[in-house]
Amino acid sequence: MGTTSEKNWEPKIVAFLCNWCSYAGADLAGVSRFQYPPNIRIIRLPCSGRVSANMILDALRSGADGVLVSGCHPGDCHYISGNLFARRRFALLNNLLEFVGIEPGRVNFSWVSASEGEQFAEVVKEVTDKVKKLGPSTRLVKRIG
Amino acid sequence: MKALKLDRNAIGQWLSNMAGERDIYAPASDGPAKGTWTLLTDYSMPEIKPGVPARPVKNFLFPQPETLLKFSIVPTDPDCCLPSEPEENGRKNVVFGVRPCDARSIGLNALACKADTYYQANMDKNAIIGLTCSQVCSTCFCSETGGSPMGTEGCDVSLTEIDGRYIARAMTERGEELLALAESFGKEVTDSDFSAVEALEERARSGSDEIRNPEEQLRKKDLMELYNAPFWQELADRCINCGACTFLCPTCYCFDIQDETLHGKGRRIRCQDSCMFPLFTLHASGHNPRGQKIQRVRNRFMHKMKYFPDRFGPISCVGCGRCVRDCPVNIDIREVMRSLLNFHDMGSVTP
Amino acid sequence: MSTVNEKITEKIRSEAQRLLSTGEVAAFIGYEAGSLPMSVRPFVARKQEDASRLVWNSFCVLNLANYLPALLKSFEPPRRPGDPPPEGPLPKVGILATGCWSRNIVVQIKENQVDRDRVVIVGVPSRGMVSARKVKEAVGERDIQTCIEEDHSLKICGEGFEQELNRWDVVRDNCKTCVHPDPVIYDILIGDPAGERQVQDRFAQVDEIEHKSLEERWNWFADSFSSCVRCYACRNACPLCYCPTCFVDDSRPQWVGKSTEQTDTMLFHILRAYHCAGRCTDCGSCESVCPVGIPMRLLTKKLNKDVLEMYGSEAGMSLDEPLPLTTYNPADPQGFVLTEKSEKGGDR
Known part of the structure; x- marks a missing residue:
C-alpha cells in the first residue's frame, strides 16, 4: 500500500481474525511477549464465517501484499459451525484464486485458538516470510494513476 | 476535394507516414482481441472483414474510462482537495477502417454532446478514415435509418474499394492534410473511377428498403400513445436487462461519473452506463422512476426513436445491427422500429 | 419425416x-x-x-x-418486507x-x-x-442467411456459400461434457x-488450464477476459443471479469499480463465478450470451470440479440434498489451512 522504495519494502498483510479464538490468540501472543513481525494489520470479525470473498479480494484490490484469515479450530467455533461452513468457502476460493494465477501464499488461512499465542506468532512469521518471498503484490491491485 | 487511388501497398505506406504524428487504430481481425480497436504496429493494410467490428467507434469518443480530474485528499499535500487536470500524452489518433454507420454515429452523438467539452476534445483528437461497405450483412439496416453503405458522414477520409484498389476521398480539411501524406505515391483518380463510385452510391440509394425517413413519421406520432403501447410487455418478458445492446451501440452515449479514491489519491472518471441497469436512474432517496424492467426496456427504444428525434431531428440509431446480432434474447430493433411506426392506438378517437 | x-x-x-x-x-x-x-x-x-x-x-x-x-x-x-405471505x-x-x-x-x-x-x-x-459462435467460426465468419437444422446436421447458407456441418461438432462445450x-x-x-x-474427462478444459504454470494461468486469465465490456449479460442470463442488489452495484464499500480496467473486470469475473460455487449446473448460459466471447464458464466449471472432488456433490441433483455450501462435513479437506498442513489431507 502506498509508496515504498523497493529496498526497504516491507509487506503489508491484512489479517481477518475471529473475535473468539484468533483475535484472543493474538492478544495472548502480545501479553506473553511472543515476538512476531509487525507486518500485519488486524481486522476483528465475529467469526471466520463472517469473512466473505469480497473482503479478501478488497484487501488485495486496495494493495495489501498478503491476506491472512484465521478462525477457531474446527469444532471450537463460538457459533458451533461458522468456521466449518467457512472452511468450504475458503477451500474453493483458495483454489479459484490459484486457478486464475494469483500466487499461492498471497491469501492464507489458519486456525488459531485463544490459548495458542505462540502458534499465532508462528503463523504470522510464516505468512510474512512467504509474502516477502513473493514480493509486492501486483495482481488484482487497483491503480488510479 | 482531394482524391487519390491507393493500392494495398500504398495504403501501408500512407499508414506509416501518418504514424509519425498519430497513433493508428484498426479493428483486430483475430485473437482474443478480435473485433476490438487495437493499436497498429505493423503498417500494412489491415484485414477488415465485411460488416461492423464487434466494438463501436464510440470507444474513442468516450474512452473507457475517461479521467476528468484528479485530486488528493492527503491533508499534508500542498494540493490537498484541489482538483487538477489529468496529464495528456498529446498524441492524436487515426481510427482506420470505420464503417459508414459507425462514422455517422459520431455526428449524431455530437448533437446531444454539444456542450460536452470532453466529447468535443475527443472529436478533435481522433481522425476518422472510413471504409464504405461493399457487402451489406443480414443484420445491417443503415439505409433504413437515414445512412448508406456508401455513406461518408463523419469521415475525414473515406475509402471505397474498387477492384482491389481504394479510392480515397478527403471529406474534411483534416482529411485533406492526412491524404496529402499519400500524395507522392498515390495514383490519380480517373473519371471512370469516379463514375464507379457514383454507380455504387446509386445502387445503395436504390435499395428496396421498406422504411425511408422513419424520423419524420416518428416525430408525428403521439408520444404518450407510443409510451403506453402494448408491445413493450412482450419485449420486457424476454429482456434480461443486460447492457450488451447499449455498450455495443455506437449511439448510446449515457455515462456514469464515479469518484475513485485510494490511499488519499483520487480521480473522477466517467464510464459508460446503461439504461438497462437498475442503478441507472436510481435517486438518492431510493426512489427509481424506472424501477421495473419494462420501463427500462421502453426507455432504450423510446430514447432512440422518439425522444431523440423530437429534440434533435434524426433517430438515434445508425443501423449497424450490433444489438440485433448480439442480443442474448434476440430483441431486434428493426422489429421494434416497425412496431413503433405501425402502431395506431385503437382506443384513441383521432380520425 | x-x-x-x-x-x-x-x-x-x-x-x-x-x-x-x-x-x-x-x-x-x-x-x-x-x-x-x-x-x-x-x-x-x-x-x-x-x-x-x-x-x-x-x-x-x-x-x-x-x-x-x-x-x-x-x-x-x-x-413489503415483513408482510405476511399472501393467502390462498x-x-x-x-x-x-x-x-x-x-x-x-x-x-x-x-x-x-x-x-x-x-x-x-x-x-x-x-x-x-449448438454454439452459434462455433458455427460462425466453422463457416469462416461469413454472413449467415439461413440455417436449416436436421437431426444430425446443420445446413448453413449465405451469399455465395452453402455448408453442411455435423451437429455434434458445433455443440457447446458444456453440453459435450454434460452427464445429466x-x-x-x-x-x-x-x-x-x-x-x-458417459463422458471421459468431463473437466478436460479445466485440467488443461490447471496444468499451466502460474504465469501462464495469469496470462490466460488476463488475455481471455480483457475484452469484457461489463455488460453483465453473463450475470443476467444466469438463473442463480437473482439478488435484488448485486455486489457490483454496492457503493459503500464499492467492491468492484465500474470501469473496464483490468483489475475491476477480473474481480467482477472472480466474484461472479465464486457466487455460483456449489450452485452452478454448467448450463452454459453465461458463455453463450456473452457478446464478446469470454470463456467465463471455465471459472464456474473449475468450482464445479472442486465441489465434486472435495464434497462429492453436484448442484441441484435432488430436492433432498442440501446445497454443498449450505452444509459441511467435519472431515472436509483442509490441507490449504496453514496450521493443518502437517496433518492428513496434504497440500491441495
Whole structure:
C-alpha cells in the first residue's frame, strides 16, 4: 500500500481474525511477549464465517501484499459451525484464486485458538516470510494513476 | 476535394507516414482481441472483414474510462482537495477502417454532446478514415435509418474499394492534410473511377428498403400513445436487462461519473452506463422512476426513436445491427422500429 | 419425416395449449422463433393461442429458469418486507426444463426463490445445444442467411456459400461434457429420457488450464477476459443471479469499480463465478450470451470440479440434498489451512 522504495519494502498483510479464538490468540501472543513481525494489520470479525470473498479480494484490490484469515479450530467455533461452513468457502476460493494465477501464499488461512499465542506468532512469521518471498503484490491491485 | 487511388501497398505506406504524428487504430481481425480497436504496429493494410467490428467507434469518443480530474485528499499535500487536470500524452489518433454507420454515429452523438467539452476534445483528437461497405450483412439496416453503405458522414477520409484498389476521398480539411501524406505515391483518380463510385452510391440509394425517413413519421406520432403501447410487455418478458445492446451501440452515449479514491489519491472518471441497469436512474432517496424492467426496456427504444428525434431531428440509431446480432434474447430493433411506426392506438378517437 | 425437434415442438405446443386453456398455469415459459438464423427468443405464453408460437431446436441456449423467480413474483400481490405471505393459492407458471435447467430450478426451490407447488415443469431431455459462435467460426465468419437444422446436421447458407456441418461438432462445450441431460424433476416429460451419459474427462478444459504454470494461468486469465465490456449479460442470463442488489452495484464499500480496467473486470469475473460455487449446473448460459466471447464458464466449471472432488456433490441433483455450501462435513479437506498442513489431507 502506498509508496515504498523497493529496498526497504516491507509487506503489508491484512489479517481477518475471529473475535473468539484468533483475535484472543493474538492478544495472548502480545501479553506473553511472543515476538512476531509487525507486518500485519488486524481486522476483528465475529467469526471466520463472517469473512466473505469480497473482503479478501478488497484487501488485495486496495494493495495489501498478503491476506491472512484465521478462525477457531474446527469444532471450537463460538457459533458451533461458522468456521466449518467457512472452511468450504475458503477451500474453493483458495483454489479459484490459484486457478486464475494469483500466487499461492498471497491469501492464507489458519486456525488459531485463544490459548495458542505462540502458534499465532508462528503463523504470522510464516505468512510474512512467504509474502516477502513473493514480493509486492501486483495482481488484482487497483491503480488510479 | 482531394482524391487519390491507393493500392494495398500504398495504403501501408500512407499508414506509416501518418504514424509519425498519430497513433493508428484498426479493428483486430483475430485473437482474443478480435473485433476490438487495437493499436497498429505493423503498417500494412489491415484485414477488415465485411460488416461492423464487434466494438463501436464510440470507444474513442468516450474512452473507457475517461479521467476528468484528479485530486488528493492527503491533508499534508500542498494540493490537498484541489482538483487538477489529468496529464495528456498529446498524441492524436487515426481510427482506420470505420464503417459508414459507425462514422455517422459520431455526428449524431455530437448533437446531444454539444456542450460536452470532453466529447468535443475527443472529436478533435481522433481522425476518422472510413471504409464504405461493399457487402451489406443480414443484420445491417443503415439505409433504413437515414445512412448508406456508401455513406461518408463523419469521415475525414473515406475509402471505397474498387477492384482491389481504394479510392480515397478527403471529406474534411483534416482529411485533406492526412491524404496529402499519400500524395507522392498515390495514383490519380480517373473519371471512370469516379463514375464507379457514383454507380455504387446509386445502387445503395436504390435499395428496396421498406422504411425511408422513419424520423419524420416518428416525430408525428403521439408520444404518450407510443409510451403506453402494448408491445413493450412482450419485449420486457424476454429482456434480461443486460447492457450488451447499449455498450455495443455506437449511439448510446449515457455515462456514469464515479469518484475513485485510494490511499488519499483520487480521480473522477466517467464510464459508460446503461439504461438497462437498475442503478441507472436510481435517486438518492431510493426512489427509481424506472424501477421495473419494462420501463427500462421502453426507455432504450423510446430514447432512440422518439425522444431523440423530437429534440434533435434524426433517430438515434445508425443501423449497424450490433444489438440485433448480439442480443442474448434476440430483441431486434428493426422489429421494434416497425412496431413503433405501425402502431395506431385503437382506443384513441383521432380520425 | 419430421425431425426430433419438430416432434418435440409439437408436443410442447400441445402441452402448453392444454395447461393454458385449462387455466392450470397463468403463463408458460418457452421459446419462439427468432428473427435471425440460429436464433430463438425466450417467450412467455399467456394465452392459449400463444402456444402455437412455441418452438424447440438446438439454439435454445439461454437457461429459461432465469425467468422463473421474477415471473412467479409478478403474479403475487405486492407486499413489503415483513408482510405476511399472501393467502390462498397463487397462479402457477409452466416452464420447459432440460437436465441443467431443471437442476437450476431445484437450486431455486432450495434457496426459497421458487415454490415447487407453483411450477409445472415440462421436462425435455437435452440433445445438447449448438454454439452459434462455433458455427460462425466453422463457416469462416461469413454472413449467415439461413440455417436449416436436421437431426444430425446443420445446413448453413449465405451469399455465395452453402455448408453442411455435423451437429455434434458445433455443440457447446458444456453440453459435450454434460452427464445429466435428463431433467431431474418434472411434472410432464416430453420425448424419451436419454439416460446418464458417459463422458471421459468431463473437466478436460479445466485440467488443461490447471496444468499451466502460474504465469501462464495469469496470462490466460488476463488475455481471455480483457475484452469484457461489463455488460453483465453473463450475470443476467444466469438463473442463480437473482439478488435484488448485486455486489457490483454496492457503493459503500464499492467492491468492484465500474470501469473496464483490468483489475475491476477480473474481480467482477472472480466474484461472479465464486457466487455460483456449489450452485452452478454448467448450463452454459453465461458463455453463450456473452457478446464478446469470454470463456467465463471455465471459472464456474473449475468450482464445479472442486465441489465434486472435495464434497462429492453436484448442484441441484435432488430436492433432498442440501446445497454443498449450505452444509459441511467435519472431515472436509483442509490441507490449504496453514496450521493443518502437517496433518492428513496434504497440500491441495
